[in-house]
Amino acid sequence: MTLLDVKNLTLQFDTDEGRITAVDDVSFEINPGEVLGLVGESGSGKSVTAKSLMHLNPPNAVYSPESSITLNLEDQSVDVLSLRQGSQDMQIVRGGSISMIFQEPMASFAPAITIGDQMVEQLVLHKAISEKEAMKISVEMLERVGISDPSERFNQYAFELSGGMRQRAMIAMALSTRPKLLIADEPTTALDVTIQAQVIDLMKDLVTDFNMGIIFITHDLGVIAQTADRVAVMYLGKLVEQGPVRNVIRDPAHPYTQGLLNALPKLEDLDAPLTPVPGDIPSPLERPPGCVFHTRCSAVEDRCSLSVPEMKALDRKRSAACFVAADQRGAA
Amino acid sequence: MYQFVRFAAVRASLAIFTLVLVSFIVFSLMELVPGDCAERYLAFKNSQGAQISIADIEAERVRLGLDKPYIQRWGTWIINAFQGEFGDSCILRLNISQLLGQKIWLSVGICLASLLVAYMIAVPVGIIAATSRNPYLNNGLRLVSYLGLALPNFLLALMIMLFSTVMFGDSLTGLFSKEYRDADWSYDRVMDFLSHVWLPVFILGWSATAFAIQTVRALMSDEISKLYVTAAAARGVSGSRLLLRYPARHALSPIINSLGFDLNRIFNELPIVALILTLTEAGSLLIESLARSNDQQLAGAIIFFLTGSIVAINFITDILLAVIDPRIRHSIMG
Ligand SMILES: Nc1ncnc2c1ncn2[C@@H]1O[C@H](COP(=O)(O)OP(=O)(O)OP(=O)(O)O)[C@@H](O)[C@H]1O
Ligand SMILES: [Mg+2]
Numbered sequence: 001m002t003l004l005d006v007k008n009l010t011l012q013f014d015t016d017e018g019r020i021t022a023v024d025d026v027s028f029e030i031n032p033g034e035v036l037g038l039v040g041e042s043g044s045g046k047s048v049t050a051k052s053l054m055h056l057n058p059p060n061a062v063y064s065p066e067s068s069i070t071l072n073l074e075d076q077s078v079d080v081l082s083l084r085q086g087s088q089d090m091q092i093v094r095g096g097s098i099s100m101i102f103q104e105p106m107a108s109f110a111p112a113i114t115i116g117d118q119m120v121e122q123l124v125l126h127k128a129i130s131e132k133e134a135m136k137i138s139v140e141m142l143e144r145v146g147i148s149d150p151s152e153r154f155n156q157y158a159f160e161l162s163g164g165m166r167q168r169a170m171i172a173m174a175l176s177t178r179p180k181l182l183i184a185d186e187p188t189t190a191l192d193v194t195i196q197a198q199v200i201d202l203m204k205d206l207v208t209d210f211n212m213g214i215i216f217i218t219h220d221l222g223v224i225a226q227t228a229d230r231v232a233v234m235y236l237g238k239l240v241e242q243g244p245v246r247n248v249i250r251d252p253a254h255p256y257t258q259g260l261l262n263a264l265p266k267l268e269d270l271d272a273p274l275t276p277v278p279g280d281i282p283s284p285l286e287r288p289p290g291c292v293f294h295t296r297c298s299a300v301e302d303r304c305s306l307s308v309p310e311m312k313a314l315d316r317k318r319s320a321a322c323f324v325a326a327d328q329r330g331a332a
Numbered sequence: 333m334y335q336f337v338r339f340a341a342v343r344a345s346l347a348i349f350t351l352v353l354v355s356f357i358v359f360s361l362m363e364l365v366p367g368d369c370a371e372r373y374l375a376f377k378n379s380q381g382a383q384i385s386i387a388d389i390e391a392e393r394v395r396l397g398l399d400k401p402y403i404q405r406w407g408t409w410i411i412n413a414f415q416g417e418f419g420d421s422c423i424l425r426l427n428i429s430q431l432l433g434q435k436i437w438l439s440v441g442i443c444l445a446s447l448l449v450a451y452m453i454a455v456p457v458g459i460i461a462a463t464s465r466n467p468y469l470n471n472g473l474r475l476v477s478y479l480g481l482a483l484p485n486f487l488l489a490l491m492i493m494l495f496s497t498v499m500f501g502d503s504l505t506g507l508f509s510k511e512y513r514d515a516d517w518s519y520d521r522v523m524d525f526l527s528h529v530w531l532p533v534f535i536l537g538w539s540a541t542a543f544a545i546q547t548v549r550a551l552m553s554d555e556i557s558k559l560y561v562t563a564a565a566a567r568g569v570s571g572s573r574l575l576l577r578y579p580a581r582h583a584l585s586p587i588i589n590s591l592g593f594d595l596n597r598i599f600n601e602l603p604i605v606a607l608i609l610t611l612t613e614a615g616s617l618l619i620e621s622l623a624r625s626n627d628q629q630l631a632g633a634i635i636f637f638l639t640g641s642i643v644a645i646n647f648i649t650d651i652l653l654a655v656i657d658p659r660i661r662h663s664i665m666g
Contacts, residue, residue, distance in 0.1 A: 095568030
């Protein structure tokens, strides 16, 4: 059984400039024990997609009626988007079954509450345990993620910790309730490369131990190659390609994925020129008609600006939303 | 703990230094007023019919120590001031401390009560305004706020007095009824005082509340949109617990910070409101001494007192902030 099913997720924001589309008809799923990488340039809608999974977007967010997000737990299935604020099921989803690590670890701890207090609060909310037990679990968890002097850190505030420590504390807090799904939104971008590698290893270990699903958000395809089982590529609110990570990276089908890969430096040929995807990502207020990527695509054809390509299953368990790729690879 | 005491000591000496500086400015301003105490008193005598010679004025100058150098006189004044001794009033020839006595405490009390009322209303209302999405509530509050900001206190005071005079034949002025004005404190006098004092407190609190609501609402909206609130919601914290423990708790420091500023503004408005309501407290005495009788000694003493209260409240809020805000505590403790 899948853990999480996202179907036709469309999300718009009411803003002063009008209604902008941040996520457009996105569907994907994730299984227990699986790491799904979500990649895309800045502004492609990764974070808002992630927040939808816990119904966390601000009140100006509007979901289309077709959108559905289903979380399948052992004893029940939860329709996330229909949950009411503060309801019992909402509580189960937020911080219980799903935990999220936000993009900025500094800003996601309350500045005037100790790390320990915030950890204990979450544990007591979700588990039938006393504060004392919650404290013990929290300190163990801090130790588990490799924080030295965990009982001292427990009583400290976020601003007293270094960036790497904070990120570890964030992971410890997110995992302390043993969620079924962890959403990690660029958990390593704020860290330097060595610590980045440590944090990634740590997360991989914990996933195996806890057998949970992970959504790993990044714009770094290199990090995805190391961590994810499957990858989904987003562009301007659209999912353009998804499939097993090896297949997608060795042989990308969508021109956008190809572009992202060409933009990466290659260790075996450091002198090869980097070729970034040409042009700039359009403003969400002016989404191109047809395929959203056609304004920057190297393989663009006339039909691309006329109608929207659907997500089609291609070879090797992979699917892409591109007319050209579908023709070339003989979509099923 | 040692660092905290040191911090408090540093802040206290800073406060005292501020006060000394202010006293210098006040004293200098008093000096700038044309003529001095001796001249003024004798001119006053003259207007009452007494014969005055230049020699009389000189003798009076020496008696008051006005022939001493400026800095020396300031030094004496400030040393006495810190002991609560302000000398005699120029014109009334009465000891200023006795003259002001309870009037000062009444004034400070009225201002602090206005501040308290303002924040007791503004904190819950501001929090609700920042969280509510009800357009009627929000626009209603905005209107009340604008009224509070736009309607000058003295106008409000006049309107209430007019209304009350027409409706009840009582202008609601003063702090005491006639029979209690000079009586000793007793239960009845306290009740009489309370039945009068609400009006100046209300009028002074009126615009302070409007300001405070704006402040609290802006600070709350600011905090609510921060990531740590979303992050707490993502951990399953919800409802009033989420609101109070996260954004409200974190908006508290800047709110405390704004207290000193607001008290300052209330003090500024006190004299004019006091004048209209004919309150015989320090505010109206200040106007009286400045505008009518040009009594430098008295005016100086009152200004020194009011500034002293502002310096004191800023000192208290500084200490309070250090107690409740770990970031500030951390920067003190090193
Ligand atoms: N509350 C909001 N109101 C209006 N627009 C929003 C809101 N939140 C996000 N957006 C818009 O939605 C789009 C997607 O934003 P999102 O944060 O998901 O991008 P992202 O892929 O996470 O980018 P990054 O890599 O920079 O984190 C952006 O154009 C952003 O401006
Ligand atoms: Mg993001």
